[in-house]
Amino acid sequence: MPSIAEKISNSRFVKGPVYAVVGMATWPGLSMVNKTEITGMENLHNLPSNNVLFVSNHQTYFADVITFIHIFCANFWGRTNRLGLPFYLLWPFTKVKFVAAEETMKSNLLSRIFAMAGAITVKRTWRAQGQEVQRERDTNDTSKINEALAKNWVITFPQGTTKPFAPGRKGTAHIIKDNRPIVIPVVINGFWRAFTKKGLSFKKKGSVLSIRIKEPMIIDYDAPADTILEQVMDAIEQSKKFMLKGKHHLMNALDK
Numbered sequence: 001m002p003s004i005a006e007k008i009s010n011s012r013f014v015k016g017p018v019y020a021v022v023g024m025a026t027w028p029g030l031s032m033v034n035k036t037e038i039t040g041m042e043n044l045h046n047l048p049s050n051n052v053l054f055v056s057n058h059q060t061y062f063a064d065v066i067t068f069i070h071i072f073c074a075n076f077w078g079r080t081n082r083l084g085l086p087f088y089l090l091w092p093f094t095k096v097k098f099v100a101a102e103e104t105m106k107s108n109l110l111s112r113i114f115a116m117a118g119a120i121t122v123k124r125t126w127r128a129q130g131q132e133v134q135r136e137r138d139t140n141d142t143s144k145i146n147e148a149l150a151k152n153w154v155i156t157f158p159q160g161t162t163k164p165f166a167p168g169r170k171g172t173a174h175i176i177k178d179n180r181p182i183v184i185p186v187v188i189n190g191f192w193r194a195f196t197k198k199g200l201s202f203k204k205k206g207s208v209l210s211i212r213i214k215e216p217m218i219i220d221y222d223a224p225a226d227t228i229l230e231q232v233m234d235a236i237e238q239s240k241k242f243m244l245k246g247k248h249h250l251m252n253a254l255d256k
Helices: 004-009 012-031 063-076 086-090 109-115 139-149 170-179 225-235 248-255
Strands: 035-039 052-056 096-101 119-122 153-156 182-189 208-213
Touching: 012 035, 012 063, 012 086, 012 109, 052 063, 052 170, 063 086, 063 096, 063 153, 063 182, 063 208, 109 119, 119 139, 139 153, 139 170, 170 225, 182 225
Parallel strands: 035 208, 052 153, 052 182, 096 119, 096 153
Antiparallel strands: 182 208
């Protein structure tokens, strides 16, 4: 059972002001300094308010998720494929959670504030404090994600890293098998070019930020986890067959 503190932090009256502050601070970077191009928002229109899992590739620690929140709030106000002026922050859609590495969300003041917007903090099973590790999946982390899905939309990044075409983690497949959610794949691009990876500073102004929201996936929830993960990686265009089609991973390496 969630504690009283968790119930308070998850309430609209706490998350709403956090969304408003973070949203107003970041909207100019999405709509004025850079150009946000959104397709597929019609796939959000008739979704239930819970047990919806968004799976996406990952390019920055914060800008990706913040853009998702802007889009969900704009959708809540009836907009399609555009943000427009951020009046949606006056009464935002706050039934959103996102999976994030525990160490990332405790790394600085910005991350701690942003965590209040709905972070589900988990321990990485393969990396800790910059070092490669091997440890079992924490069942408490899984329970937190399952509980979040019961009441919210949840955003997760199956690769668990901003490195393009990195392998997906089986944890995502287990979440899908355990909860049988509606799974919405999203493909993003341009964020690595526009923003620094670990903050919200601009790296290249005037960049195009592309967000493609696809139709819900058709999934056999009884299939093996490996099969479901492979399907997810294809849907977010991060599998091996897409590696040969993409150039941004090479450009990203050259840009550093």
